[in-house]
Amino acid sequence: MPDKLLGKYTKPVKRAEREIVGREEEIKRVQAALMRPELCNVMLLGDAGSGKALDDLTPIPVADSRGYVPIGKLKVDDYVYDESGHSTRVLGVFPQGMLDAYLVTFSDGSEVVCNNEHMWNVRGKLDRYSRSGYDTMTLQDILDKGVGNKEWWLPVAKPVLRAKYRFQVEPYVIGAVLAMNLNIDVNIFVDSSDDRFLTKLSTLIGSTYLHRTNVVGKDVLGKTGPVYNWHYMRPNTPLFDYLRNVRRIPELYFIGSVSQRFELLQGFMDARGEVGGSTSATCVLKLDDEILAQDVVRLANSVGLRCKFT
Secondary structure (H helix, E strand, O other): OHHHHHHHHHOOOOOOOOOOEOOHHHHHHHHHHHOOHHHOOOOOOOOOOOOOOEOOOOEEEEOOOOOEEEHHHOOOOOEEEOOOOOEEEOOOEOOOOOOOOEEEEOOOOOEEEEOOOOEEEEEEHHHOOOOOOOEEEEHHHHHHHOOOOOOEEOOOOOOOOOOOOOOOOOHHHHHHHHHHOOEEOOEEEEEEOOHHHHHHHHHHHOOOEEEEEEEEEEOOOOOEEEEEEEEEEOOOOHHHHHHHHOOOOOHHHHHOOHHHHHHHHHHHHHHHEEEOOOOOOOEEEOOOOHHHHHHHHHHHHHOOOOOOOO
8 A cells, every 4th residue: 555655646746857976975864754653754855056047157166275166067076165165075967958047247247147046145135224034936936026126235255264374475564565556677676655664575575675765756646755666686586487478366366364465465455446436435446457356356256345346
């Protein structure tokens, strides 16, 4: 009798249309539950991978030297990061095949491609400052409620907690050099009236003080006043040769620790940043290179900051 009853409900189940891997742990749990019927077990059936489907090329931070890996290349036992910034093991990989895709654009200009079943933690504009938490909704649910005349707010993920990395050149120096577009030859020439900034930069470079002149002019932010021309010896390092030709943040610096990524951002801000934009709680960084500016947005997002490129 039990076999006939079970067969009645299992016959309609279709065979898997594609390979499914990484379900060994789930199978063991279901088998263990079925061995104890006195617990009145309830079994929930649903398609593998329901509730999450991103474009195969979506970069996912991984807890190893690769830094970021396209989601389509992730494998079982890879370690990725959760919304709190901690590493977690990949238990299963479920290729979704060909699905209708939607381009989701956020207020900071960032974008992601997902299907209409992808689940988001959101809340409406009126609930932005409430403590009621977020509702989990599929993209289709959000579309049904409307996006044109209604704002949806998402929580900002915590910074990815990576280990500290031993860099050849301090992150702060990289940020300052890139922000000021410094002339790097035999010496590093820095024009700034900020003694604190210059002293910190000199210390981190490990340079020898050569010359200082006091003239009236404009600094890198366009402010008129005394400008001190400091000349520093250039360290003998291949990374500075790299910076002479390429104005991008080296990829390796995106996978440093949280404190190192903050130091990199601080180098940019101390060199060319200002406090106060549309509000007193806003910091503004002015760069003349769009690609470098996009790098800084990515860097700020990696430490859990909201950042918008304009």
